[in-house]
Amino acid sequence: MTPSPTQANSSELATLVVRASERVKSDFARAVAVFDFPPPLARAVLLLDQPAQMGCLATQMSCDQSYITRLADDLVKRGLATRAPGADRRVQVLTLTPAGEDLKAKLATAVSRESSVVNALTATQQSELSVLLSGIVNAP
Amino acid sequence: MTPSPTQANSSELATLVVRASERVKSDFARAVAVFDFPPPLARAVLLLDQPAQMGCLATQMSCDQSYITRLADDLVKRGLATRAPGADRRVQVLTLTPAGEDLKAKLATAVSRESSVVNALTATQQSELSVLLSGIVNAP
């Protein structure tokens, strides 16, 4: 029995998903490289909408908390954020400095400008894509 | 001016693409973990349809050639492939051993069984997705 076309194509489709993601990531990396910024750090800056506690950031980035500690070290060293204990003094609250807010705005613009997702698809296509990918992400 | 809905959603869509890819990769990793197999090595095995020269494999996996050297070392050490000089004696040709072919078949089955892309989308949805992602991947 020859392999069903569905099976052959599904593997190609899986690699296409991965390649699209690599494209998204490289768009992102290229956009932030201009600012001499490692992508994970840029991601953290863009997620800091309001002062956030570190564990929360770890959840959003779905990574280990200890990794956030190191990103935060870097942000503070660059003068882009401050770390201050919260009301509950176990937690540390990260807050962007004015320089951080400033950079965040520039990053957002650059990232959006470089985004193939934005540039290559119409709004309609974008929402179709969103539906399909949600199906994958939310699969059991 | 409030940010246009398009701009807000495009960043979400970008992260959705990345999350879908992470899902695809973790499906893959879970499928091959049963065989005590690092994902990149499994990927190489699945790409070895016919005897292939190493540089070619590097192109397919879009990675540095030297990385293929190390994967090949591992495959040979595990008795899954042999390395033999080709007609052009600069090149080394990788060929799956019977054990390698055997494992490859099992890997293919397991990977396809675990694939959310297969399991969560209808055939029609899969081809729609393919069109949209190609648009991203082939963007200028």
Place this chain on the structure above:
DNA sequence: AGTCAATATTTGATTGAGTCAAATAATCTT
């Protein structure tokens, strides 16, 4: 008040996936 469990962050060590540069070997061009 005092103890015990749970939560948040930090540090040091380590892993995995890969790159880069230089070395070697073989082939092609002239």
Place this chain on the structure above:
DNA sequence: AAGATTATTTGACTCAATCAAATATTGACT
């Protein structure tokens, strides 16, 4: 035959991220 090109290999290294253990604080219970 010389020099440029191509394929692979090796050693050193980077980057993103995790794990395990340590520390500090809080909450719950008695």
